[in-house]
Amino acid sequence: MLLATMLYRVSHLTVGLLAVLQHQRDQPAHYAALFVALALSVLLFGTALRRGWFDRRFLWADILVNGATLPLALCAWGGADQSAELGWVMLLGTSSSAAAAVVLRRWTLLGAVALLALTHLLGYRLVSAGTAVILGHTNSLLFSAAMAWTFWWYLRRQGRMLDDANARTLAAEARKARYAERLEHHLMLHDTVLATLTTLASGSVDANSPHVRERCAREAARLRRLIQQTADEEAHQSIAEALEGAVADAERLRLRVTVQCHALPEVPSEVATALADAVREALNNVRRHAGTDHAYVTATGDASRRSVRVTVVDRGPGFDPRNYEPGLGLRRSVHDRMAQVGGRAVLDTAPGEGVRVELRWPG
C-alpha cells in the first residue's frame, strides 16, 4: 500500500509539473507550490520507505499543507482565477486522502477527508468553478480514500488468513513430531513392558521366578529412565539417548544399572558415541570383574562450558591401582576411545572400595 499510494502521488506530481511548465511558466508562486509539494512528498514517502511505514506527523503535514493550504495559497497569491489553473494542486489532495486512508483510524480518517473536501470546495468556490468540476473532484477525493481503505482492509485480511494458515501448519507439524515420538515410545513399551505384563496376567509363567523378576526389574528401570528423560526437557537428548543403548545392553547381560542425568549439553554426535562406547566397556568390566550386579552411571553437564562428565561406579571389591595393568578393554575401549574425540578417562579405585571410571569431555 505504501508503494501504491506513492505511485499515486508521483502521478499527481507529474501532472503538476506538466501543468506548471505549460501554463504557468511566468508564475513563481506555482513553482514554489510545486517545490513545497515535492519536498513534502519526498519527506513523507522517503521516510516511510526507509522505516517500513508512514510517520503520522509527516502525513498530517502533507494533508494540511499539500491538501488544505496549497490550493487556498495559490488562490490568494498565485493569481489562479480559473479552475483549470488550480487543477493540478487539487489532485494532490486526492493522493493525500488515499495515504490517510491506509494510516489513520476511523474518526481521524473521516476528519482528515472532511477537511480536505471542505478546503477544496472553498478553493473551487474562490475560482468560481462549475458544479460539474466541483462534483467530479469531490467524488474522486472521497473515492480515492474509499478505494485505498478497501484495498488496505482486503490485504490485511488476506495477510491475517495467511498467518493463521501458517500457524496452523506449524502446529500440525509439531503435533505430528510429538505423535511420532509418542509412537516410538509406545512401540518400545509394547515390545517390552506390555509383553511382560500380558504374559504375567495370563498366568502362563511363574511371576516369582528369578528370570521373570529380573526382566520386570529391567523394564521398570527402563521406564523410570524414560520418564526422567522426558521430564528433563531443557536437557539435550543426544548423550542420554546414546547412553541408553549402552545401559540397555548391560541390562540384557543381567547387570542392574542406576542412571542419573542432569543438564546434558548438546555435543557432536561422535562425542556422544564415544561416551556411550566407553560406558559400554566400563559396564562390561563391572560385569566381568566387580563381582556385583549393580552399577551406577551418572552423566552431568555444564551448559556454560559445554562440557560433560560421565561416571561409571560400582561398589565391588576394587583393586590396587599400583599393581594394575590395564586390560585391553579399559585401555583401548575407554582411554583410547575418549582420547580420539578430545576427551579423557580417569580411573579411581582402591582395594575393597569399588571402581570409579570418570569420562570427561573436553579432556
Added chain:
Amino acid sequence: MAGVITVALVDDDRMLTDGMRSWLGDQPQLRLVSTAATVGRLLEPAPPAAPYAPADVVLLDLRLRDDSTPGENIRRLLHSGSRVLVISTVPDRTQVIASIRAGADGYLTKDNDLPTLVAAIEDVAAGRGAHSPELAFACAHDDSPSRPRLSPRERQVLLDYASGMTLKSAARRAGITVHTAKDYLNRVKAKYRQAGRPTYTKIDLARVVREDSLDDG
C-alpha cells in the same frame, strides 16, 4: 519389645503395601503396625480400627492421589511424633528437595533392595538420618534460587556419593575419614531443613502455601 522399630506405610498402591508387608514381615527388628492410602486415613483411622499410635518411622509415598503435597504430609506426620522416610517410584527431584526441606529424614526410590530399605529405616529410627545416592543427586544438582550454600568439600563428597560411590570411597577420594564424610552429608541435609523451617508471618505462610501448590504440579 525393646529394640523393635515400629513402621507405618502411607501408599495408595495396594500391591505395594501388600508387598511391603511380606518384605518387612521377615525382619524381626521391624514391625509394620499400620498402612493407609493417605496421611489423613493413617492419623485418623475409621472407627472399628484402634486409634493411631505414632510409629517410629513412617514410609511416605512422594506422590499420593489425594491432592496432598509432600510438604504438607510430612509436616503432619512430624507433628504426630513420627520420623519420615520418603519413597517413590521415580525420583522427581523438585519434590525430593521439597520433602527434605519439610523435614523428611531420607529419601529412597522404590527399586532399592530390601537390605538398603531396612538399613535406611534403622538409620532414620536412630535419628541418624538416611542417605541415598538419589537424594544426594537431587541436592547436588538443585539449581533453584533458594538452595542453601554448600562448601566445596561438602559439594565434592555430595557429588561423589551421588555418583554411586560408597561413603568410604567418597571419603578416601576427599582425603577425609568416613565420619567426616557422613558429617558433611548430614550438614547438607541440615542446611536444607534450616532453609525449609516453617515461618510464621502471614507473608511467609502465603509463600509456603504457594510453594506447596507449585510442588503439586
